[in-house]
Structures are given as C-alpha cells and as structure tokens.
Amino acid sequence: MMAPQINIFPNEKPEHPFTLLTTGGVMTNNFYSFFCGGCGYGIIGHLFNKIFTEEKLDPLKYPLIIGIGCYTQILTLLPSKSQNICTLHGRAPAIATGVKLANPAMKPIIFTGDGDCLGIGGNHFLHLCRRNLDCVVLLFNNSIYGMTGGQVAPTTPAGYASMTTLGKVFENPMDSVKIALAAGASYVARTTVAHPRTFMKYVKTALKHKGTSVIEIVTPCVTYFGRKNVNEQGERMDSGGILLEWIKSHSVWNNQAKLMSEAELHDKYILGEFKMDTTTPEFAEEYEKIKKKAKEE
Numbered sequence: 001m002m003a004p005q006i007n008i009f010p011n012e013k014p015e016h017p018f019t020l021l022t023t024g025g026v027m028t029n030n031f032y033s034f035f036c037g038g039c040g041y042g043i044i045g046h047l048f049n050k051i052f053t054e055e056k057l058d059p060l061k062y063p064l065i066i067g068i069g070c071y072t073q074i075l076t077l078l079p080s081k082s083q084n085i086c087t088l089h090g091r092a093p094a095i096a097t098g099v100k101l102a103n104p105a106m107k108p109i110i111f112t113g114d115g116d117c118l119g120i121g122g123n124h125f126l127h128l129c130r131r132n133l134d135c136v137v138l139l140f141n142n143s144i145y146g147m148t149g150g151q152v153a154p155t156t157p158a159g160y161a162s163m164t165t166l167g168k169v170f171e172n173p174m175d176s177v178k179i180a181l182a183a184g185a186s187y188v189a190r191t192t193v194a195h196p197r198t199f200m201k202y203v204k205t206a207l208k209h210k211g212t213s214v215i216e217i218v219t220p221c222v223t224y225f226g227r228k229n230v231n232e233q234g235e236r237m238d239s240g241g242i243l244l245e246w247i248k249s250h251s252v253w254n255n256q257a258k259l260m261s262e263a264e265l266h267d268k269y270i271l272g273e274f275k276m277d278t279t280t281p282e283f284a285e286e287y288e289k290i291k292k293k294a295k296e297e
C-alpha cells in the first residue's frame, strides 16, 4: 500500500530528534517526505497510509479532493492507486459535492489547510457542513499560510507573530470546531500531530460515519509560524520538537475544558470528539430520492 521510497526525499531517520521526540515519529520510524524537517505533514501522510493498510480499505473508493497548500504534497506519500483531484484554493468542498453526487458509492476525503478552508474557502466549508454531505474533511491547522511564505491566517493565535503582521496579531482566531458545529457537520473532532493514535481513531470513525465529518489536526509549521515565535521559555520554536511541545502544552481535552474558565481556555486547543449525530439526513441520499421521484413522475 505504501508508495515506494524514493531517494530524493529527505529522510527523518530513527535517530532524528523529531522522530525520537514524537510518538508519531516513533510510529512511523524511518520516514521520508518532501516537507521541511519537523513539519507535521510527513507524519500525517504516513499515518493516513497506516489507516488504509490497517482497515484494508480500497483507495479507489475514497477519492482525495485536495485544496492548495503545503499539505497538497502529502499526495507524494500516498499509494499511486489513490484517485485525487487537486482543486482550486478553497474549492475542495464544491468538487467533493460533485464527485459524491456523480457516484454516491464513493466517499470523498478532503485535505484542506486552515487558510484554504477557513479563509478563501470559508463560505464553501459552511455549505458543505450544512448539507451534511457524506465526506471526511481533514483540516490541517498550522496557524499560518505555509505554502505562500507565512502570511497571517484566520487561525494565527492572538499574541503571536506572522511574516505579514507588524508586531503581534491582535485579532481573535477562528475556531473550526465551533464553526463546523454551528454549520451542521454531523461528526466533529479535533486532535494534534502530537496525538497520533487519536488522529487514527478519529479518522477511522469518520470513514465509517455517514455525513460530513470534520477533523481539525493541529500541526507544526516550523519554518514560518515556529521561526517567527518563541515559547513561554523564550525559545524560538523553529524545530519540530519544541513546536510540538508548545502545541501539547496549549492543548486540553474537552472533559478537562469543561472545568476551566473562558480566560484559562483563551489560548488553548480543545481536543476530543464534539458531536456524533446519525439522525440528520445525508445530502447525496436525499438527492437520489429526488432523482428517483422525478424519474417516476
């Protein structure tokens, strides 16, 4: 199932600090990717493969509908059998809707970034959730626009810097979980690259769920977000280990979060599963009913 190893990709070998320091690194061991050393996307790509191998899934039934960003290169790590469409920036939900309606037996998986999904594609994302189209959205939140050089994103946390802000960001970041819940997605969860087993569990749940599943994965961009910012100890976060530790220390599980005040939660990523609703009608199924009725009439 795994793509053959090609030597042009840099290896993050077992002795690499990122591999040693992270559970995801240990799980994927000697992994290679196109990404900057310490970027979370290499781990995500390899864990995604692992899910397909463990669940014995046929990649042909799960077309990948991919937005534009650094994560688009995850494709280089996936089995060559995978069907994929690299779409326009922010437009993966529209293409996924077309694919699902054309062939309801398929379950599109959308790869999208925080900039792609919540910035330019925000409107499309809302309507995907509202319709409860049967698909999985993997939303990679690295707090920045990585591919185009580290511009401020809708998710850059207040009090942190980007390549395009003078000083620190003062706006409040968007919360994709709250947005997906309000818009009507039927399975909603958040995890991080520092919690790879949870990532695999949530994606496996989403693949079995009928309806729109949204999983946000908080992941390190060492090159832009990390390089421009320091942690509470004053260390520059330009290495995977340090930035991952920052992500971990800024994460709380939803059961702990219930006991915390808004002030305590203002700079935290709340992790966990937030909704599993199996009663809302699914868009493609309803559409098939309308088609059948129209034909009969």
Ligand SMILES: Cc1ncc(C[n+]2csc(CCOP(=O)(O)OP(=O)(O)O)c2C)c(N)n1
Binding pocket: 068, 069, 070, 071, 089, 112, 113, 114, 115, 116, 117, 120, 140, 142, 144, 145, 146, 147, 148, 153
């Ligand atoms: C219509 C349009 N506008 C702008 C761009 C330039 N662009 C490409 S990727 C990108 C940002 C992607 O950021 P994000 O979705 O967060 O992904 P990351 O690179 O951080 O993984 C932008 C602005 C584009 N490709 N198309």
Ligand code: SF4
Binding pocket: 035, 036, 038, 039, 040, 041, 070, 142, 146, 147, 220, 221, 222, 223, 224
């Ligand atoms: S720029 Fe950031 S998101 Fe892009 S590959 Fe490098 S570390 Fe990863």
